[in-house]
Amino acid sequence: xxxxxxxxxxxxxxxxxxxxxxxxxxxxxxxxxxxxxxxxxxxxxxxxxxxxxxxxxxxxxxxxxxxxxxxxxxxxxxxxxxxxxxxxxxxxxxxxxxxxxxxxxxxxxxxxxxxxxxxxxxxxxxxxxxxxxxxxxxxxxxxxxxxxxxxxxxxxxxxxxxxxxxxxxxxxxxxxxxxxxxxxxxxxxxxxxxxxxxxxxxxxxxxxxxxxxxxxxxxxxxxxxxxxxxxxxxxxxxxxxxxxxxxxx
Numbered sequence: 001x002x003x004x005x006x007x008x009x010x011x012x013x014x015x016x017x018x019x020x021x022x023x024x025x026x027x028x029x030x031x032x033x034x035x036x037x038x039x040x041x042x043x044x045x046x047x048x049x050x051x052x053x054x055x056x057x058x059x060x061x062x063x064x065x066x067x068x069x070x071x072x073x074x075x076x077x078x079x080x081x082x083x084x085x086x087x088x089x090x091x092x093x094x095x096x097x098x099x100x101x102x103x104x105x106x107x108x109x110x111x112x113x114x115x116x117x118x119x120x121x122x123x124x125x126x127x128x129x130x131x132x133x134x135x136x137x138x139x140x141x142x143x144x145x146x147x148x149x150x151x152x153x154x155x156x157x158x159x160x161x162x163x164x165x166x167x168x169x170x171x172x173x174x175x176x177x178x179x180x181x182x183x184x185x186x187x188x189x190x191x192x193x194x195x196x197x198x199x200x201x202x203x204x205x206x207x208x209x210x211x212x213x214x215x216x217x218x219x220x221x222x223x224x225x226x227x228x229x230x231x232x233x234x235x236x237x238x239x240x241x242x243x244x245x246x247x248x249x
Contacts, residue, residue, distance in 0.1 A: 008061040012091035020114035021121035021205040028125025041089035102149040107156030120195040124207035144188040165194040
């Protein structure tokens with residue numbers, strides 16, 4: 001029998017901001033493993049950012065070790081920890097996560113109070129924020145992208161966002177081996193405002209490098225040569241940039 005590490009088994013028994021965030025992150029960068037040959041059920045969490053792996057490990061009160069997966073070719077170095085616990089595994093199944101989820105996972109039922117936390121967790125795993133520009137254009141555009149192998153998941157995510165912070169329907173794009181849900185300009189900024197609404201410097205799980213970019217965008221737009229991020233009535237107005245290349249976070 002292997003070493004048994006401590007972990008908070010009841011973490012996913014009830015909804016909280018932290019459990020919603022971690023669930024979202026698991027839908028993006030987590031895996032469930034059912035290994036009947038060793039009678040084990042495992043949860044594996046992987047990321048290129050050690051900081052978020054460590055934060056998730058802490059809120060799970062997990063003593064499991066973080067393993068470094070070395071870079072190989074174009075693949076970046078990653079960090080992973082693996083929890084062997086049937087209680088957590090079964091609770092995640094109830095929440096809608098399942099093994100081999102990449103191409104057939106469905107958007108789970110999330111209480112509205114915690115929807116922004118869940119989407120932020122997914123965004124930190126499989127989301128991108130960028131400034132796109134073209135040589136022929138004077139100004140660039142803010143862009144937020146959600147990526148998934150499951151078109152159905154993105155369709156439901158689009159419906160959830162349309163019902164909360166974005167007032168129009170968006171198209172799902174078929175990318176190489178995956179699908180993408182793309183928001184630009186004002187819609188992109190509305191989504192960032194929505195997913196970070198419960199985050200402060202001292203509270204709320206998030207991937208710091210993405211959150212810091214959001215803070216810089218809102219608080220110091222001149223750093224990015226932005227103009228008219230907010231108009232005189234404090235309503236969101238057109239996001240503008242004069243960057244010559246796309247900045248991806």
